[in-house]
Amino acid sequence: MTAGGYADAVRSLSRELALACDAGGTILWADARASELLGARPGQALRSLAVDGSGGRVDQFLRHAPDTPGRPWELAMLVNGRPATLAVWAARIPSGLGVVGSLVTEDFAQALEQVTSTLTEVAELQRETVRQRAELAARNGELVRVNRELEDSNRGVINLYAELDEKSDSLRRTAEVKSRVVANVSHEFRTPINSIAGLARLLLENSDGPLNDEQRRQVGFILKSADELSVLVSDLLDLSKLESGTLRLRPAPFDVSKLFAALRGTLRPLHTNPAVTLVFEAPGPLPVLNTDETKVSQILRNLISNAVKFTERGEVHVRAWSPAPGRIAFGVRDTGVGIAEENLERVFEEFTQIENPMQRKVKGTGLGLSLSRRLAEILGGALRVESTLGEGSTFTLEVPAVHPEVSELDALQARSASMQPGRSPVLVVEDDRQTLLLYEKYLRDSGFQVVPARSTDEARDLMRRMRPAAVVLDIMLDGEASWSFLSEMKEDATTRDIPILVVTVTDREQKARALGADEFWMKPMDQQWLLRRLRALARNGPVSKVLVVDDDEVSRYLVRRLLQDTEYRIVEAAGGAEGVRRAREELPHVILLDFVMPDMGAFEVLDELKKDPVTRSIPVIVHTSKNLDEDERKRLSVETAAILNKQSLSREIAIARIREALVKAGVGGDAQR
Amino acid sequence: MSTDEDCLGNRPELDELTQSYLAAQLAGDRREAIRLLMEEGIGRGNSVIDLHLRVIQQAQREIGRLWEQNSISVAQEHQATAVSQLALAHLYQQSIRRPAVGKSVLVACVEGEMHDVGARICADVLDLHGFDVRFLGADVPTECLISFAERTHPSLVALSVTLPTHLGTAHAAVDALRARTSVPIAVGGRALDTPGAREGWDGVSIFGADAIELLNAARSRLGVPAGGTG
Numbered sequence: 001m002t003a004g005g006y007a008d009a010v011r012s013l014s015r016e017l018a019l020a021c022d023a024g025g026t027i028l029w030a031d032a033r034a035s036e037l038l039g040a041r042p043g044q045a046l047r048s049l050a051v052d053g054s055g056g057r058v059d060q061f062l063r064h065a066p067d068t069p070g071r072p073w074e075l076a077m078l079v080n081g082r083p084a085t086l087a088v089w090a091a092r093i094p095s096g097l098g099v100v101g102s103l104v105t106e107d108f109a110q111a112l113e114q115v116t117s118t119l120t121e122v123a124e125l126q127r128e129t130v131r132q133r134a135e136l137a138a139r140n141g142e143l144v145r146v147n148r149e150l151e152d153s154n155r156g157v158i159n160l161y162a163e164l165d166e167k168s169d170s171l172r173r174t175a176e177v178k179s180r181v182v183a184n185v186s187h188e189f190r191t192p193i194n195s196i197a198g199l200a201r202l203l204l205e206n207s208d209g210p211l212n213d214e215q216r217r218q219v220g221f222i223l224k225s226a227d228e229l230s231v232l233v234s235d236l237l238d239l240s241k242l243e244s245g246t247l248r249l250r251p252a253p254f255d256v257s258k259l260f261a262a263l264r265g266t267l268r269p270l271h272t273n274p275a276v277t278l279v280f281e282a283p284g285p286l287p288v289l290n291t292d293e294t295k296v297s298q299i300l301r302n303l304i305s306n307a308v309k310f311t312e313r314g315e316v317h318v319r320a321w322s323p324a325p326g327r328i329a330f331g332v333r334d335t336g337v338g339i340a341e342e343n344l345e346r347v348f349e350e351f352t353q354i355e356n357p358m359q360r361k362v363k364g365t366g367l368g369l370s371l372s373r374r375l376a377e378i379l380g381g382a383l384r385v386e387s388t389l390g391e392g393s394t395f396t397l398e399v400p401a402v403h404p405e406v407s408e409l410d411a412l413q414a415r416s417a418s419m420q421p422g423r424s425p426v427l428v429v430e431d432d433r434q435t436l437l438l439y440e441k442y443l444r445d446s447g448f449q450v451v452p453a454r455s456t457d458e459a460r461d462l463m464r465r466m467r468p469a470a471v472v473l474d475i476m477l478d479g480e481a482s483w484s485f486l487s488e489m490k491e492d493a494t495t496r497d498i499p500i501l502v503v504t505v506t507d508r509e510q511k512a513r514a515l516g517a518d519e520f521w522m523k524p525m526d527q528q529w530l531l532r533r534l535r536a537l538a539r540n541g542p543v544s545k546v547l548v549v550d551d552d553e554v555s556r557y558l559v560r561r562l563l564q565d566t567e568y569r570i571v572e573a574a575g576g577a578e579g580v581r582r583a584r585e586e587l588p589h590v591i592l593l594d595f596v597m598p599d600m601g602a603f604e605v606l607d608e609l610k611k612d613p614v615t616r617s618i619p620v621i622v623h624t625s626k627n628l629d630e631d632e633r634k635r636l637s638v639e640t641a642a643i644l645n646k647q648s649l650s651r652e653i654a655i656a657r658i659r660e661a662l663v664k665a666g667v668g669g670d671a672q673r
Numbered sequence: 674m675s676t677d678e679d680c681l682g683n684r685p686e687l688d689e690l691t692q693s694y695l696a697a698q699l700a701g702d703r704r705e706a707i708r709l710l711m712e713e714g715i716g717r718g719n720s721v722i723d724l725h726l727r728v729i730q731q732a733q734r735e736i737g738r739l740w741e742q743n744s745i746s747v748a749q750e751h752q753a754t755a756v757s758q759l760a761l762a763h764l765y766q767q768s769i770r771r772p773a774v775g776k777s778v779l780v781a782c783v784e785g786e787m788h789d790v791g792a793r794i795c796a797d798v799l800d801l802h803g804f805d806v807r808f809l810g811a812d813v814p815t816e817c818l819i820s821f822a823e824r825t826h827p828s829l830v831a832l833s834v835t836l837p838t839h840l841g842t843a844h845a846a847v848d849a850l851r852a853r854t855s856v857p858i859a860v861g862g863r864a865l866d867t868p869g870a871r872e873g874w875d876g877v878s879i880f881g882a883d884a885i886e887l888l889n890a891a892r893s894r895l896g897v898p899a900g901g902t903g
Contacts, residue, residue, distance in 0.1 A: 052838035
């Protein structure tokens, strides 16, 4: 290849162009590349090839560049019609200037432009970021504001809650007051109602002469009314006790056949319609029963008397069976008016009377079924009804054969048979099941082991084989026996320092019962019951003199009449002071003491009686309990380490008191749990 | 010397700062450049707008001159421009943005126009005064510009043209915008200082050479209450 050939071949690689012009800038010669790229032609002005507006710069170049030949100038020229940046050198040559331009600059310029546009994008992103941050700050401010508003409304809500708490407190107090009022009022009703009934019975027994038929009839109505009133008052009282949670259960083993027999007897007077037969079916094999017979009886009496009331002809059929292992059911089926399906649940509501033809002839109290259902629930069971209008109804009471409390207590006693290591034993002398179970619950989680004793004798037995860390004693248990037990413990050097916590009973019924009275002392009392009680007390010889201390004239009168034709002689006292005096004078074999007396409280009477060796040993039967006040409590506190009030027994107080006592006795360590 | 300096008034201390800033730019020392703006600029109580127009933009113009005199190369020019872009970003971050005025502005350099520092400054100034600004940057092809405007419906379009050689493109862009949209148009930039450059613009409501002029004109044209600057 020739030199020219090589030159041509390599030319396409060149990034340079060359031309020559005169001092004024007119092109004299342009090489191929200059012609091609710039469109340079001899005769053109160099500045005409420049980008619009850059002409001045070209002039400067032409003027200054030749003086600095090694130094390039950047000129904006039109390359292929488009602006481009060239690095241009100039040097003087004969007849003008030699100019060489390089496109490499443009290459770099393009790359730099890429960098520039990237930079622009980055700058844009940065602006965006800054804006977003500002937005965020604004939102944050908003959030803070909203937060403050929320706090305000939160405070509002908290205040609302406080108000609600207050309201519910006051509602609760109102409910308590209501219960108390109902209970008190019911009691107040009892005395006169029972007086009416007692006197009516006396009349009917012709005790003071016969009555003519008309009179007999009238007195019969009086008695009937009194009985109905009595039932109503009892029901009301039971309901209020249920509501306040103070209804006590007395589970005990009993026999259904005997229960049926007793019911047959009690209900006979109600069964006046010969067209209706009352049938008690003899029960088949039943599981062993250990539940509250009185309550079961109460429910059945209600069901049966309803059935009898609402049946014009046919049969009222009572039976008992075991529907499942460990459960017992009682069914009362009648062929009476029946209940419409939409009323099946309504009949269990308080004071609801369902409209039916029989209602006009017969009146119910409206409380019976409601109470019965609640009692059924307390027994751990349920009461339900099935009925067809016009054909009859069947009420079914189903309960566990053994009341859950009984099984729990059995379990407790089994547990206490072995001393559990790591637990401090606490001897609880208490005969009421429910209370025992309560103690267990309260104390178990604090690391105590409850050892139950149902009587002071049992307590003594237990004390022989174990040493409790503390003793909880129901001071009303066994009457005199509890006080003796207490003094024994204190007199004996080995047991003197065991702390004894005494529990006082403020519940009326408990008190009455614990002091030897029956559940609710019926005034006038049942003669048979009274006689039995008197005979039971006669272990130290025949009883013949009975002192009745009661401010109610009728009560005294009734007792006198009851015992009129018996071997007992009655002495009366109308108040506590008089009672103590007569006791000293007459030395009766037993004292019947009313608790609610205006002049001298029963406690004082007891005090006086116990103080005097002459009267100390006379057994006292007390009735109608009364709430204990401060002095009464003080009396009890003398010999005891602490007093726990059963009524308001709370877990925390119980544990705290026991701990205090134990710490005082130096037994702190184990009981700290 | 040039009209803009007369408008802005004489501020010798800013001139001094501009010189120092320029020196840092050309040395490629961006930290120093920014330090100068922050400490000697903001630190001495100067407003951000003053720094935009009297320092950064002035320095940019000086750079242009230097290039014309061939005292600096294209590479140096780019480097210096990059420093200013960074400085502008810092200033933006430092500034408190005024509440939104509810108007949007589209800012762009015409097709072929690579010098976008001036447009950037205008965009930032408008943005900091509450306008919602879309900045398309340098060398925006005319067709892209039109379709973007058609899509986003800005309240105002501001076109920047620095080199006189791009005036033709600017005219074409304006005509195309008027044909297809009814948006108000502003044209600004160094090129308009060329004699006769401000003639023959149909439908351009605003002519401006700097950001303050654009801000005031935009406010007045769009019904935004005047609220001072800075």
